[in-house]
Amino acid sequence: MKIELGLRAGIALPLLATLIVGMSVLAVFNYIMQLSALKEEEKRSIEMAVNTAQVFLDTSTFHYQQMAALVSKLPDVQEAVSRRDRSRLIDKFLPSYTYLKENFGLAQFHFHIPPSISLLRLHDLSTYGDDISKERKTVVQVEATKKGLRGIEIGLGGAGLRGVEPIFYRGSYVGSIDFGGGFKPEVEQLKKALNAEVGVFINKDLLLAWPGLKDIKHTIGRWISLHFTGEDPKLFVSESSLKKASETKDKYYSEIVSQLGKEFIAIYVPLKDFSGKFIGFIYIIKERILSPVKLFTILGINIIVYIVMLTVIALLIGYGMNKFVINPILSLTRATEEISMGKVTQKVEVKDARGEIAVLAKAIERMRITMKKLLE
Numbered sequence: 001m002k003i004e005l006g007l008r009a010g011i012a013l014p015l016l017a018t019l020i021v022g023m024s025v026l027a028v029f030n031y032i033m034q035l036s037a038l039k040e041e042e043k044r045s046i047e048m049a050v051n052t053a054q055v056f057l058d059t060s061t062f063h064y065q066q067m068a069a070l071v072s073k074l075p076d077v078q079e080a081v082s083r084r085d086r087s088r089l090i091d092k093f094l095p096s097y098t099y100l101k102e103n104f105g106l107a108q109f110h111f112h113i114p115p116s117i118s119l120l121r122l123h124d125l126s127t128y129g130d131d132i133s134k135e136r137k138t139v140v141q142v143e144a145t146k147k148g149l150r151g152i153e154i155g156l157g158g159a160g161l162r163g164v165e166p167i168f169y170r171g172s173y174v175g176s177i178d179f180g181g182g183f184k185p186e187v188e189q190l191k192k193a194l195n196a197e198v199g200v201f202i203n204k205d206l207l208l209a210w211p212g213l214k215d216i217k218h219t220i221g222r223w224i225s226l227h228f229t230g231e232d233p234k235l236f237v238s239e240s241s242l243k244k245a246s247e248t249k250d251k252y253y254s255e256i257v258s259q260l261g262k263e264f265i266a267i268y269v270p271l272k273d274f275s276g277k278f279i280g281f282i283y284i285i286k287e288r289i290l291s292p293v294k295l296f297t298i299l300g301i302n303i304i305v306y307i308v309m310l311t312v313i314a315l316l317i318g319y320g321m322n323k324f325v326i327n328p329i330l331s332l333t334r335a336t337e338e339i340s341m342g343k344v345t346q347k348v349e350v351k352d353a354r355g356e357i358a359v360l361a362k363a364i365e366r367m368r369i370t371m372k373k374l375l376e
Helices: 002-072 075-082 086-104 137-145 184-194 211-215 239-246 292-340 355-375
Strands: 108-113 117-121 149-155 158-169 172-181 197-203 223-226 253-259 262-272 278-287
Touching (some): 002 158, 002 184, 002 262, 002 278, 002 292, 075 158, 149 262, 184 197, 239 278
Antiparallel strands (some): 108 117, 253 262, 262 278
């Protein structure tokens, strides 16, 4: 009994210890690799959100400039602008503008003449002939360079997306045209594309002349929030976060925010106007991929999987060791004890003996035969 217990323990315990250590190392390694993969996925998710936001805005202003370029090349438009013929332009474009406004959210369709004077606002027919040089810097630049441009512009109408093109008649510059819209449609589309809450922060100092400033609901320090798709940006954004984000004007800034029993990533994408001046951020609130709950879930799954694997391997090795090593050795031990006591009539046979144990069994059998002859 002592031999059996010692033999089994001597083989099983080191083997089991080796398996436990090996599986533990493998489990930790696998956990680290999964964690690294999740972190990389989270980083890619953030960068995708940043790129998508930038592409959305650039595409919108590009489309506005395309529309402006299309209209500016029409001979009837060129002649009507050169003659300051508002009635002709209204008859030609008011139905189209109304349709685009109702179905596509087009906010602005505006003709201008030198020196930066409003000729026709299809979005406000009653206001014209006013000097727009102070609030419409895009128009001033197009007039100066005679080249089209696009981008974000802040004026009396707040912050908007603009595309402006010059108009020429018989080779001479006669005015310009712009199309534009607000951030709201883009923010709503961006929310659907990213499956996240999206909003815009603009520096309050840049909007002091905007009449709509008094109606803004959410202000954080010197930043005002425009068109946030969630309930309240203050749940996710702090003044200190905006300060840190403003210090990284050329790169995005992100941080982890705990709210509503979950973890979110707040991403701040810098916004620049048509001239390259930093004016604010698009901010994106995404539920975090790499949350503590998910980490513990991964760890728990790893532990369960490796416990199952360890159990199966231990059972298989134990079965093999018992059948082909331990049991044959115990059988040979009993046979040797009987031979030592003079019981040499029983043939030594070990059914499952393999390799060296089979050789040992044959040697003991020869010893039994020799002992038997000597005793006879």
